[in-house]
Amino acid sequence: DPDYLKLAATENIRKVVETTLDGIKTHKLVYEKGDIYFKRTQHPWKEPDSAEDIVQAGLISHAYRHRIDMEYVAELVKLNQAEALK
Structure with a gap:
């Protein structure tokens, strides 16, 4: 079968x-x-709201926004945009 x-x-x-x-x-x-x-095995899609470091934040931005959005990257690593650009 x-x-x-x-x-x-x-x-x-x-x-x-x-x-x-x-x-x-x-x-x-x-x-x-x-x-x-018996239980839910799939969950709704959710965009990440944090990242461990700036590299991971850049990868998340590229994966979910299809570009490196520095405003989004800074938000993920909890920095201001000027610090994220450095």
Whole structure:
């Protein structure tokens, strides 16, 4: 079945070790429904509001604004625009 992998991706697999009264251990796989059935797995798109350093802020600006917007870069690293230009 070519769609099996899509179905398998919605399951979680746990390995369980069961011990009988005789002390014999058996290993078994338990298949459970995945998180997609019980909770939100995708979240709305959100633009970053901070960056660790000026380089990362420049990369974020290029990725989200398609240019290096120095006003946006300065806002991401919490500097004024003159300090960001330096």
